[in-house]
Amino acid sequence: MLLNASHDVKRTGAGFPQAPVIARAKTVIIFLKREVSVVPPTAAPVGCPPTARTGTEDERTVGAEPGKGAETSNGSGRTEAPAPVETQHEKTPAPGGKQNPLRLRNAAFTRVWAGSIFSSVSSRTLGVAYPLLALALTGSPALAGWASFTLTLPILLFYVPAGVLVDRVDPRSLMLFTETFRGLAVTSLLLAFVLGVPSMPHVLAAAFLEGTLWVFYTLAETALLPSLVLEEQVTRAMARSETGAHIAVLAGRPLGGLLFGIAHAVPFALDAVLFLTSTLCLLGQTSEGETPGGRRHRQAHAFRQIASGVRELAGRALLAEMVDGVRELARHRFLRRAMALTTVTNLMVNTLIMIFIAGSANLSPLEVGLVLAAGGVGGVLGSSFAPSVKPRRAMLFTQMWIWVFALSLAALGEHPLFFGLATLMTGYTGARNNVAIRSFEIHAVDRSKLARVTSVHRLAVYGAVCLAAPLGGVLVSAFGTHEAAMKLFKAMFAIAIAVTATRFLRCIAVTATRLPP
Known part of the structure; x- marks a missing residue:
């Protein structure tokens, strides 16, 4: 020089x-x-x-x-x-x-994380408000059930296709798109309240749009958050994200019922403000290395990029990329086993919750609320300690037996306290394992396929959640609350014994092959 x-x-x-x-x-x-x-x-x-x-x-x-x-x-x-x-x-x-680029990264992550909490609280609030509004408009529990079903139907229809789209577009642009139209959906209901009374088709259409956009938002968030932190901070970032999700559950559900009791339009007004706040968090996010001009360009062309990505996924390309996501997940043994376990455990715990609700006619609303909130409290505690958990097969094995013990508490004790302890334990263990599984996906899966792999996993898990409500109702109708909980425990215990025996036999076979002749 x-x-x-x-x-x-x-x-x-x-x-x-x-x-x-x-x-x-x-x-x-x-x-x-x-x-x-x-x-x-x-x-x-x-x-x-x-x-x-x-x-x-x-x-x-x-x-x-x-x-x-x-x-x-x-x-x-x-x-x-x-x-x-x-x-x-x-x-x-x-x-x-x-x-200090690290400070820029942390600031960007904090904005997106805060916006995600606002969005999640809105989603949980609407999960209560839409069925209550349908019930208030028609007086029909069946139509209230249809409103709840309309919210969850997009999970089964769009999760895997959404994963393909998220892998092809800028996730921040997609999050801006979804938050904008989720806000417009609830605003349309507010206008309907001002002009008169919302119609039932309007409520169902808004609920379906909310469910669809929520699917795209959550997958885009999964793709975006890891890019906002350093590699060694990924697990801690996933733990914060998991904690935020459980906080939203604790706040959103009771808030939806409370605000609806004040006035039918109040929860929708709050959600419009929360969606706007979430959008502003995304608009204010400047990544490391991004100029203000580059940020404005990204915001201006967000919708155009998404439309271009949708056009590229027409026909056979969409199906091929969906299959590619399934193959990528199947390539990782840990993810295969994690998906199988989380599907079974989510089915069990959500069926248990439905059994408790169906048999809670003699309980006060406070007792019911405390039992249901216990799972969220356990989730917050579990995700707070999650950064110390590493994704290992033993972790999945341990979770399975903790689930068996938790279900045994609900089956052997008829007092609501036992149901509360069961949901607390499952929430704690489930949150820790969720963080470990998400961290493994980020570190082990090709980033260009991350959203597709996540979508396949979540489709299985949320599919089990959708099945849990009718299954719990059938069990209570056929056997009563106590016997239904006992049968659920027996089923989980049988699955755990089968998995343990299979693992034991596999260990014996591996040991035998290593012995000298």
Whole structure:
């Protein structure tokens, strides 16, 4: 660098070169300035690789295309394109702080995470408000059930196709799209209240649209969140996301019923505000390396990009990519077993909840609410301690037997306290394992197929949840509350024994093959 600089010849105003001695003196001064302004590699923030400071981070850089360098912040709130190393060292940090891409990442994650909580609270509130509105309009429990079914039907119809689309478009753009139209759906109901009374077809259409957009939003969030943190922060980020989901469950469901009791339009007004807040969180998110102009361009072209992605998925391409997602999941033994276990355990615990609700006629609303809230409390506690859990097969085996013990409490004790303990235990264990499974998906699955793999897994799990409600009702109708809980425990115990025996026999077979002849 010094040798090349010493051969530079600058001309005076008369057009003649300066003396060599003066040129060399200037070169020495420039070199000394550079040495003073250089930030040593050891001065990088903890967890922030040097590449994040020089703007040459790879595909994991948020806002940068694979293979291209990201733009960096100069500490004054503006962003600059990556410069050559010679000029990069000459830059002096602006007053008020040094360059810190890690802080930009954390700020972006916090905005998206906060927006996700607002969105989840809205979703849980609407899950209560739509059936209650249908019941208030018609007086028919059957139509209230149809409103609830309309909310969950898109899970069965669109989860896997949504995963294919999310893998092909910018997830932030898709989240902006979904939040905008979810807000418009509840706003349309508010206008209907102002003009008169909403019709039942309007309620069902809004509920179906809410369920459909929720599917796309959750998958886009799954694809976006890992890109906002460093690799070593993924598990902690997934734990925060899981905690937010359980907080939304605890807050949203009782809030929906409480606000609907005040006035039928109140929960929808709140949800319109929450969706707007969630959208503003996404609009305010600036990724590391993204200029304000780039952010405006992304927001302006969000809908156009989604439309282009939908057109590309017409016909056989959609089916082929859906099958590709199934194959990618099947390639990982841990994910195969995790999907099988979570499907069974979700079926069991949600059937148990339905059994409790069906047999709760003699209980006070407070007792019912506390039992149902216990699962959410367990989820918050479990996800809070989840960063220490590593995805291993033994983890799945342990969860299965904890489920057996939890169901035994509900089966052997008729008091609501035993049901509450069962849901608390299953919520705690389930949240810890959810974080471990999501972290494994992010680390082991090809990022270009992550949404498809997640969609296949969630389709199986939520399909079991949809089956749990009618199954619980049938069991209570046929055997009563206590006997239905006992049969559920026996079924779970039989499954656990079968899995344990299979694992034991497999271990014996493997040991036998390793013994010398």
